[in-house]
Amino acid sequence: xxxxxxxxxxxxxxxxxxxxxxxxxxxxxxxxxxxxxxxxxxxxxxxxxxxxxxxxxxxxxxxxxxxxxxxxxxxxxxxxxxxxxxxxxxxxxxxxxxxxxxxxxxxxxxxxxxxxxxxxxxxxxxxxxxxxxxxxxxxxxxxxxxxxxxxxxxxxxxxxxxxxxxxxxxxxxxxxxxxxxxxxxxxxxxxxxxxxxxxxxxxxxxxxxxxxxxxxxxxxxxxxxxxxxxxxxxxxxxxxxxxxxxxxxxxxxxxxxx
Ligand code: 13P
Numbered sequence: 001x002x003x004x005x006x007x008x009x010x011x012x013x014x015x016x017x018x019x020x021x022x023x024x025x026x027x028x029x030x031x032x033x034x035x036x037x038x039x040x041x042x043x044x045x046x047x048x049x050x051x052x053x054x055x056x057x058x059x060x061x062x063x064x065x066x067x068x069x070x071x072x073x074x075x076x077x078x079x080x081x082x083x084x085x086x087x088x089x090x091x092x093x094x095x096x097x098x099x100x101x102x103x104x105x106x107x108x109x110x111x112x113x114x115x116x117x118x119x120x121x122x123x124x125x126x127x128x129x130x131x132x133x134x135x136x137x138x139x140x141x142x143x144x145x146x147x148x149x150x151x152x153x154x155x156x157x158x159x160x161x162x163x164x165x166x167x168x169x170x171x172x173x174x175x176x177x178x179x180x181x182x183x184x185x186x187x188x189x190x191x192x193x194x195x196x197x198x199x200x201x202x203x204x205x206x207x208x209x210x211x212x213x214x215x216x217x218x219x220x221x222x223x224x225x226x227x228x229x230x231x232x233x234x235x236x237x238x239x240x241x242x243x244x245x246x247x248x249x250x251x252x253x254x255x256x257x258x
Contacts, residue, residue: 004220004247005166005204005227007041008234009067009095010048019048023055025237029244030061037251038244039204039227043067043095043127046081053090065093065127068101071114083118094119097153098129099172109152116153120161125203127166127229128153134173142171143193150194159201166204168229169194174209176231181210184218187225195224213242220250 014022023042030040043065044052053064066089070080083094096119097112112128119126130149132142150167157165169190174182187207194205207219208229216228228247234240 002204002226003039004037004251005039005041005206006230006243006247007039007043007063007065007227008230008240009043009065009098010045010235011067011100011231012045013235014044014048016048016051019044019051020055022237022240023052026062026240027056027060029241033248034061035244035248035251037255038247039063040244041065041093043093046089049086049089049091063092063125064090065095065125066091067095067098069094069096069115069118071111071118073118083115083122083124087122087124091124093125093127093166095127095129097149099131099170099175103172109149112149112153113155116157116165120157120164125164125166127168127206129168129170129208129229131170131172131175131209137171137173143190146190147193147197150198162198162201163203165202166206166227167194167198167202168206168208170208170229172209176210179210181212181215184222187219187222191222191224199224211243213239213246216243216246217250220247 041063049066056062066086069083069086070077073084074082096115097107101107116126116128130146132145136145171182173179198205204226205224206227206229207225211228211230212233
């Protein structure tokens with residue numbers, strides 16, 4: 001089976017001191033329990049990238065990411081950060097197209113495509129987020145909508161390039177304080193659609209949106225799901241470590257069960 005990717009975006013939270021404390025805890029945990037079945041990753045705010053990189057160290061089993069990056073290499077783009085800059089700061093992953101960026105910051109399918117290409121060009125892993133609104137879901141168009149987002153962002157990639165992509169399906173109605181946790185039944189069809197197109201061709205197909213300690217194990221059971229992308233539950237280190245343990249237990253059970 002494929003490695004389970006379990007990671008968190010901190011969104012716009014944490015001071016440097018908080019970031020360091022969280023990262024120190026993860027570093028110490030991973031020093032004791034190296035798992036090859038689970039790939040941890042953490043995506044802090046830009047301000048904390050180098051601090052977290054420094055704490056985790058170069059040989060950390062955990063990957064480090066940024067929550068966005070511009071598609072150009074450098075230049076007059078006030079307020080933006082380029083992929084080479086993110087890489088220079090220690091990032092290995094670029095999160096692209098989170099619904100909050102699509103809703104509030106003008107991210108489009110066209111810009112996600114440019115950003116995916118930029119990340120791949122520099123050897124970073126694009127973590128492409130896709131997800132439909134409650135309205136689209138109610139109209140019965142979830143699978144078609146998310147496939148269009150994915151196809152648009154990944155158009156024109158070679159098989160080798162596609163193999164380095166991670167996709168996170170995060171239905172907007174399930175994300176954040178105003179979201180409600182998705183039921184397993186609601187996720188079967190979208191993951192079947194994504195799996196039919198991408199399973200075995202990409203690095204990972206994750207679920208995100210109100211993942212918590214009660215639903216994580218069941219979410220990992222869904223066919224084609226190979227990881228979890230988590231906000232609030234993982235902002236406290238204890239929550240994140242418990243999620244890692246749930247994923248490890250899942251991987252172990254899969255191995256035993258074949
Ligand atoms: P929550 O887990 O807080 O719902 O956030 C999910 C998310 O948006 C991760 O990118």
